[in-house]
Amino acid sequence: MNSQDILISKSRYMAGLRCDKLLWCTYNAKDLIPAPGRALQGRFTQGHEVGALATRLFPEGVEAAPGKYLAEDVVPATQALLGRRIPIYEAGFVHGSAYVKVDILNPVGRDEWDIYEVKSTTGYSPQKHLADVATQRYAVEGSGLKVRNCYLMHLNNRYVRQGEVDPGGLLTAADVTADVDGFVDRVEDDLGRMLQVIRAKECPEVAVGPHCLEIRECDLCPVCWKDLPEHHPLTLYSGRRLGFELLARGIEDLKDLHDGVYLGEKQRIQVEAVRSGQAFVDPRQVRSFLNQLRYPLSFLDFETLGTAVPLYNGTRPYQNVPFQFSLHVIDRPGGEPVHFSFLAEGKDDPRPPLLEALKSAIPREGSILAYNASFEKGRLRDLAGFDPSCGGWVQDVNARIVDLLIPFQSFAVYHPSQHGSASMKAVLPALTGLNYEGIDMGGEETGYEFIRITFNDTDKEEVKAVRRAMEEYCKMDTEGMIHILKKLKELAG
Numbered sequence: 001m002n003s004q005d006i007l008i009s010k011s012r013y014m015a016g017l018r019c020d021k022l023l024w025c026t027y028n029a030k031d032l033i034p035a036p037g038r039a040l041q042g043r044f045t046q047g048h049e050v051g052a053l054a055t056r057l058f059p060e061g062v063e064a065a066p067g068k069y070l071a072e073d074v075v076p077a078t079q080a081l082l083g084r085r086i087p088i089y090e091a092g093f094v095h096g097s098a099y100v101k102v103d104i105l106n107p108v109g110r111d112e113w114d115i116y117e118v119k120s121t122t123g124y125s126p127q128k129h130l131a132d133v134a135t136q137r138y139a140v141e142g143s144g145l146k147v148r149n150c151y152l153m154h155l156n157n158r159y160v161r162q163g164e165v166d167p168g169g170l171l172t173a174a175d176v177t178a179d180v181d182g183f184v185d186r187v188e189d190d191l192g193r194m195l196q197v198i199r200a201k202e203c204p205e206v207a208v209g210p211h212c213l214e215i216r217e218c219d220l221c222p223v224c225w226k227d228l229p230e231h232h233p234l235t236l237y238s239g240r241r242l243g244f245e246l247l248a249r250g251i252e253d254l255k256d257l258h259d260g261v262y263l264g265e266k267q268r269i270q271v272e273a274v275r276s277g278q279a280f281v282d283p284r285q286v287r288s289f290l291n292q293l294r295y296p297l298s299f300l301d302f303e304t305l306g307t308a309v310p311l312y313n314g315t316r317p318y319q320n321v322p323f324q325f326s327l328h329v330i331d332r333p334g335g336e337p338v339h340f341s342f343l344a345e346g347k348d349d350p351r352p353p354l355l356e357a358l359k360s361a362i363p364r365e366g367s368i369l370a371y372n373a374s375f376e377k378g379r380l381r382d383l384a385g386f387d388p389s390c391g392g393w394v395q396d397v398n399a400r401i402v403d404l405l406i407p408f409q410s411f412a413v414y415h416p417s418q419h420g421s422a423s424m425k426a427v428l429p430a431l432t433g434l435n436y437e438g439i440d441m442g443g444e445e446t447g448y449e450f451i452r453i454t455f456n457d458t459d460k461e462e463v464k465a466v467r468r469a470m471e472e473y474c475k476m477d478t479e480g481m482i483h484i485l486k487k488l489k490e491l492a493g
């Protein structure tokens with residue numbers, strides 16, 4: 001690859017700071033990088049919505065080159081606008097091998113400019129954002145402009161929507177100029193080094209390490225981690241740091257751990273289960289968990305949406321708003337489960353009809369099982385805040401909720417196939433052989449998919465198919481709990 005042709009964008013610069021292998025593959029083995037899934041697409045959409053709202057704070061501005069992404073289109077269009085001294089959205093600059101697009105470039109004073117980078121996060125994080133803004137300053141100044149200040153515009157998580165969204169209330173700008181000043185001088189050297197990496201004929205060898213999980217999991221983890229044994233040290237319960245240390249010392253399998261490595265009690269149970277290939281069970285603890293349960297038994301699960309720009313009155317950015325539930329009820333020992341469910345329809349606030357459906361479906365007595373119950377309890381408390389008239393009912397329901405996670409979080413039961421995780425997605429297949437295969441929906445996707453089919457003009461057949469998958473997915477969450485409970489009873493003897 002000719003260095004003359006290579007442009008390094010902000011995101012690729014960030015990739016290069018993380019890992020040479022990731023950077024090389026981004027240019028030379030693009031097919032290894034997976035296409036964004038539905039959840040990531042949903043996050044992109046949220047980011048675009050926040051970006052569009054931010055431009056309303058600079059109403060006299062114009063977009064440099066609408067619908068264009070390449071430097072050859074965006075840079076000349078930006079240059080043509082600079083003389084007008086108006087805010088420019090998506091202003092493009094090339095300097096050296098850096099190609100950046102500035103979300104909002106705002107003229108100040110006689111001949112200076114402020115840089116605004118808009119993020120759909122609820123705060124400024126130097127680790128996540130600083131390099132991004134610094135490359136912009138590098139390229140803008142390198143193109144001959146005077147930069148006065150750099151701002152990271154993010155969501156104000158105290159903002160509560162009432163009526164139309166107010167961009168001035170929803171967004172707030174952190175002045176990050178001083179941080180950028182301290183970073184920008186390294187950008188040129190970094191870019192030079194990155195060019196060499198990109199031009200290399202062979203993919204650089206990089207060992208897996210903490211950089212694979214920095215900020216968010218690297219897209220290439222499935223490629224780089226695929227040769228690790230099933231029980232590699234990164235599966236150690238609550239032991240990522242130790243796991244990376246062990247890998248660096250050449251220990252690739254938990255079976256090979258020697259006695260000199262200090263492990264916590266749960267980690268010891270895990271390693272023992274891996275060595276023996278058998279599940280660990282403490283029947284006394286399991287019995288004590290089961291003894292607290294009272295019939296009728298209910299199994300409850302919520303699905304929620306949490307958008308950057310609040311959708312409904314009275315909600316904040318990323319507030320988890322329940323729009324779906326699944327409930328199974330077993331009225332007596334040996335009884336058949338009866339299923340109740342709710343999935344909101346239309347653009348109105350889903351909470352009133354959901355609350356009504358839930359109140360009529362949940363039995364007035366008995367235990368209510370939820371997996372990782374603090375989430376369900378929290379959503380119920382939110383519902384009481386939304387509709388104070390149901391405060392007493394919520395209190396009663398929450399007092400009856402029992403967390404099915406407890407026997408697994410406490411390692412009263414641990415199966416080697418859980419791979420160090422107590423989540424339901426790990427426990428269900430390990431204990432019962434059941435899984436979510438064949439259901440075209442994932443936990444993180446449900447909220448984004450609900451928004452997509454509800455607030456966009458989506459084909460009716462697709463809407464039906466997505467709603468069906470949502471129903472199946474949420475139902476599986478509560479059905480899975482029934483199977484886990486049955487297994488716990490067997491294990492308790």
Ligand code: SF4
Nearest residue numbers: 019022212218221224
């Ligand atoms: S998974 Fe780790 S080693 Fe592989 S490319 Fe990503 S950061 Fe680099």
